[in-house]
Amino acid sequence: MRRIAAASAAILFWALPALAQSIDDAVTTFTLDNGMEVVVIEDHRAPVVTHMVWYKAGAADEAPGVSGVAHFLEHLLFKGTETMEPGEFSEVVAANGGSDNAFTSYDYTGYFQRIATDRLGMMMQMEADRMVNLQLDGEDILTERDVIIEERNQRVENSPGALFGEERNAALYLNHPYGTPIIGWKHEAEALTLEDALAYYERFYAPNNAILIVAGDVYPDEVRALAEEHYGPLPANPELGPRVRPQEPPQGAPRRLTYRDPRVSQPYVIRTYLAPERDPGAQEEAAALTLLAQILGGGQTSVLTRDLQFESQIAVYSGAFYSGTAYDDTSFGLIVVPQEGVSLAEAEAAMDASVARLMEEGVDAEQLERIKFQLRAEQVFALDSSSSLGRRYGAALTSGLTVEDVQAWPGILQAVTEEDILEAASRVFDRNKSVTGWLMAPDTDGGAIAPISASQEVTQ
Amino acid sequence: MIRIVLTAAACLWAAAASAAVEVQEVTTEAGFEAWLVEEPSIPFVSLELRFKGGASLDPEGKRGVTNLMTGLLEEGAGDLDARAFAQAKEALAATFHYDAGDDALAITAQVLTENRDAAMALLRESLLEPRFDADAIERVKAQVMSSIQSDQTDPDAIVGKEAMRILYGDHPYGSAKKGTTDSVAALTRDDIVAAWQAALATDRVYIAAAGDISAEELSALVDTLLAGLPKVGPALPDAVEVSTAAETVVVPFETPQSVALFGHRAIPRDDPDFFAAFVMNQVLGAGGFESRLMEEVRDKRGLTYGVYSYIANRDYSDMMMGRVASANDRIAEAIAVIRDEWRRMAEEGVTEEELEAAKTFLTGAYPLRFDGNGAIANILVGMQMQDLTPDYIATRNDRVEAVTVADVRRVAARVMLPEELLFVVVGQPEGLEDARVVAPVVTQ
Numbered sequence: 002m003r004r005i006a007a008a009s010a011a012i013l014f015w016a017l018p019a020l021a022q023s024i025d026d027a028v029t030t031f032t033l034d035n036g037m038e039v040v041v042i043e044d045h046r047a048p049v050v051t052h053m054v055w056y057k058a059g060a061a062d063e064a065p066g067v068s069g070v071a072h073f074l075e076h077l078l079f080k081g082t083e084t085m086e087p088g089e090f091s092e093v094v095a096a097n098g099g100s101d102n103a104f105t106s107y108d109y110t111g112y113f114q115r116i117a118t119d120r121l122g123m124m125m126q127m128e129a130d131r132m133v134n135l136q137l138d139g140e141d142i143l144t145e146r147d148v149i150i151e152e153r154n155q156r157v158e159n160s161p162g163a164l165f166g167e168e169r170n171a172a173l174y175l176n177h178p179y180g181t182p183i184i185g186w187k188h189e190a191e192a193l194t195l196e197d198a199l200a201y202y203e204r205f206y207a208p209n210n211a212i213l214i215v216a217g218d219v220y221p222d223e224v225r226a227l228a229e230e231h232y233g234p235l236p237a238n239p240e241l242g243p244r245v246r247p248q249e250p251p252q253g254a255p256r257r258l259t260y261r262d263p264r265v266s267q268p269y270v271i272r273t274y275l276a277p278e279r280d281p282g283a284q285e286e287a288a289a290l291t292l293l294a295q296i297l298g299g300g301q302t303s304v305l306t307r308d309l310q311f312e313s314q315i316a317v318y319s320g321a322f323y324s325g326t327a328y329d330d331t332s333f334g335l336i337v338v339p340q341e342g343v344s345l346a347e348a349e350a351a352m353d354a355s356v357a358r359l360m361e362e363g364v365d366a367e368q369l370e371r372i373k374f375q376l377r378a379e380q381v382f383a384l385d386s387s388s389s390l391g392r393r394y395g396a397a398l399t400s401g402l403t404v405e406d407v408q409a410w411p412g413i414l415q416a417v418t419e420e421d422i423l424e425a426a427s428r429v430f431d432r433n434k435s436v437t438g439w440l441m442a443p444d445t446d447g448g449a450i451a452p453i454s455a456s457q458e459v460t461q
Numbered sequence: 462m463i464r465i466v467l468t469a470a471a472c473l474w475a476a477a478a479s480a481a482v483e484v485q486e487v488t489t490e491a492g493f494e495a496w497l498v499e500e501p502s503i504p505f506v507s508l509e510l511r512f513k514g515g516a517s518l519d520p521e522g523k524r525g526v527t528n529l530m531t532g533l534l535e536e537g538a539g540d541l542d543a544r545a546f547a548q549a550k551e552a553l554a555a556t557f558h559y560d561a562g563d564d565a566l567a568i569t570a571q572v573l574t575e576n577r578d579a580a581m582a583l584l585r586e587s588l589l590e591p592r593f594d595a596d597a598i599e600r601v602k603a604q605v606m607s608s609i610q611s612d613q614t615d616p617d618a619i620v621g622k623e624a625m626r627i628l629y630g631d632h633p634y635g636s637a638k639k640g641t642t643d644s645v646a647a648l649t650r651d652d653i654v655a656a657w658q659a660a661l662a663t664d665r666v667y668i669a670a671a672g673d674i675s676a677e678e679l680s681a682l683v684d685t686l687l688a689g690l691p692k693v694g695p696a697l698p699d700a701v702e703v704s705t706a707a708e709t710v711v712v713p714f715e716t717p718q719s720v721a722l723f724g725h726r727a728i729p730r731d732d733p734d735f736f737a738a739f740v741m742n743q744v745l746g747a748g749g750f751e752s753r754l755m756e757e758v759r760d761k762r763g764l765t766y767g768v769y770s771y772i773a774n775r776d777y778s779d780m781m782m783g784r785v786a787s788a789n790d791r792i793a794e795a796i797a798v799i800r801d802e803w804r805r806m807a808e809e810g811v812t813e814e815e816l817e818a819a820k821t822f823l824t825g826a827y828p829l830r831f832d833g834n835g836a837i838a839n840i841l842v843g844m845q846m847q848d849l850t851p852d853y854i855a856t857r858n859d860r861v862e863a864v865t866v867a868d869v870r871r872v873a874a875r876v877m878l879p880e881e882l883l884f885v886v887v888g889q890p891e892g893l894e895d896a897r898v899v900a901p902v903v904t905q
């Protein structure tokens with residue numbers, strides 16, 4: 002809904018050569034002369050296509066002081082071009098029986114339509130048009146700015162958990178823009194101007210910064226012909242420049258914060274650690290962390306659930322989360338929601354003890370094998386949704402990865418060993434690169450935190 | 462015996478896409494009816510089961526028991542305790558979801574062809590032999606209580622609960638299916654066992670599958686899966702009459718953005734005017750960015766991120782409903798605009814142009830919904846619960862196309878009732894001086 006694709010805690014399961022039919026067989030890629038990458042994912046079961054354009058530009062590519070402009074611009078792309086009236090884009094899609102929307106994240110902004118296959122050319126024509134011909138009216142953009150403020154109200158201001166998340170994220174990143182909310186800080190989002198939006202548009206919206214993904218009942222040759230017709234004539238932006246963001250300095254101190262809000266009736270503790278992401282040609286560490294998150298917090302059979310919900314009654318919920326698909330350093334998180342009568346301090350201590358136990362006892366071989374089997378099965382289930390496959394390619398290719406990386410990822414996951422997982426864990430669980438947050442109501446007691454001792458630390 | 466009826470492909474708009482969905486109606490040896498769309502190209506199957514009744518079967522004083530029982534089905538069965546059951550499920554890479562809805566208990570399964578029999582045996586154990594171990598009951602109870610407590614300070618949950626209480630009173634729809642902390646705390650294992658016996662009766666089961674399975678295989682699977690479940694369940698609730706007035710009720714809650722639900726009674730799904738009402742609602746407030754409500758409240762005035770309306774046809778009630786959220790100092794204007802639009806629709810209906818746009822969208826979007834085994838199985842089971850036949854897929858768009866401007870005008874006057882349009886607002890709204898203020902019901 003011109004919505005934020007919130008940084009997802011979900012693990013990106015990825016594809017292996019499938020048992021019966023390979024995902025890789027369904028995927029064809031090529032590049033247009035102007036630098037626009039194209040990914041075609043074939044699925045001929047129904048005469049439907051998902052057409053997506055992903056820009057390698059998201060909230061983390063914004064200039065300082067205009068947080069939220071990437072998302073604001075995403076809304077404004079529906080407000081007309083030299084030849085299209087405001088709102089006409091979605092009207093035309095709907096009048097052709099399709100649906101459309103867009104999303105903004107830290108590393109990408111994406112636009113998509115889902116429609117009958119024979120309308121693909123029309124979608125490309127309109128999407129190519131608004132890549133370069135946006136025309137905005139001063140009034141329209143003020144109303145739309147009110148809309149994004151209401152969007153922020155709905156997603157963030159009305160939710161103490163979301164406000165807490167913003168504070169934790171800002172504390173985790175000392176310098177990198179991942180510490181700034183995608184939707185923008187309220188005071189900056191309220192002050193965004195047409196010039197701010199256009200400056201972002203003119204730099205980042207160009208074919209050499211975009212990826213076209215077409216998933217559904219199409220063949221690569223016809224997509225190539227249509228793409229050359231509609232996107233081919235657009236000029237590359239020679240001034241795009243390299244994609245460089247401010248990086249994190251060495252972090253040297255554990256951070257703690259407590260967010261209190263009367264709207265909290267269920268307190269919880271979250272710790273996030275700065276963690277490496279999938280890098281092109283070097284995804285092994287991220288693969289180990291992906292499996293670590295499953296082992297620690299992936300449901301009923303996980304280590305945290307065993308220790309905090311079965312062998313003791315500390316938590317009503319516990320989990321671990323890591324998503325390796327990002328352009329720069331991402332995070333690895335642990336969460337414990339304590340039972341009534343258990344303090345946050347006790348919950349946090351039990352969480353640390355559980356992680357320490359894993360480091361000491363090692364990985365249960367059967368659990369690791371079950372997880373790997375589920376990852377292999379996931380590639381069978383993934384064949385059921387070509388548009389989801391398209392989104393996976395889009396997220397990976399806008400996060401600095403290549404098609405080869407995407408296709409190698411399932412094999413890399415399968416090759417991860419217990420040793421890899423424990424080594425990755427010992428590197429990532431460094432308190433000096435972490436933020437521990439408590440969310441609680443005012444006038445409640447979280448209990449006293451024990452000082453960090455050598456026995457609780459699981460760093461090298 | 463397996464009776465197979467092939468239903469023609471779904472017809473689509475203007476010679477464009479056509480979803481080739483062939484529905485087979487399978488009658489098993491034991492006499493169960495199941496609908497199947499066979500799609501062998503990917504080696505897995507999606508299975509949907511619905512048992513009518515769901516949380517509405519909670520006995521007096523036992524609110525929350527069906528929800529709690531449903532949460533316990535995957536917490537140990539047969540020889541397997543909760544973790545052993547989860548391990549067995551993971552080892553098969555099977556997915557089972559159990560959900561207690563207001564109208565039905567829903568079970569969704571996704572299983573690989575290569576281990577389908579083993580996965581179904583495991584699913585069967587969870588339905589036939591749930592253990593309801595004491596430690597599992599305590600664990601899941603604590604999760605439910607935590608969720609009930611969270612709802613007490615969540616504006617979305619508060620508005621839903623208050624609106625349903627005002628609309629439905631003592632009917633099961635009038636209270637949260639999770640129950641209250643008091644009612645859940647008091648539930649015993651005996652209560653849970655009784656709820657299990659009541660909720661999974663095969664005289665009210667609906668079955669659909671899509672994916673890599675033949676009619677013969679599905680038939681055998683269903684008979685094995687359901688054998689031994691109770692044959693007859695308890696009486697279902699009565700329908701409930703809703704009456705509302707054109708008033709605004711405010712539930713004070715400290716939060717920056719007010720959240721409002723609005724609505725009044727509507728017509729049932731099998732009413733001859735349903736399609737006209739459905740198309741009318743498409744123009745009013747359903748779907749994407751093209752509706753009148755989105756245009757007036759969001760696009761022109763920037764009062765909200767999202768506003769929508771919908772016809773809520775449930776088993777015991779039919780409502781015309783909607784939702785909006787706006788900052789506390791803007792919600793009054795949003796409400797005024799929505800009331801105006803409600804009246805305009807009641808008085809004027811829709812224009813020829815609006816009608817055509819709505820029809821093109823609805824007829825074009827319909828085949829796009831059949832996108833994958835999970836989605837198809839879900840649609841098929843929903844159709845059965847609404848007493849539709851498989852040929853509905855092929856005729857549904859014709860019914861949409863048949864709606865005229867005159868139909869919508871007549872039906873809008875019948876369905877849109879501005880003098881009955883109730884708003885329930887949670888927040889600290891400004892400019893709603895005429896509103897009735899109620900204290901939120903704190904459920905212990």
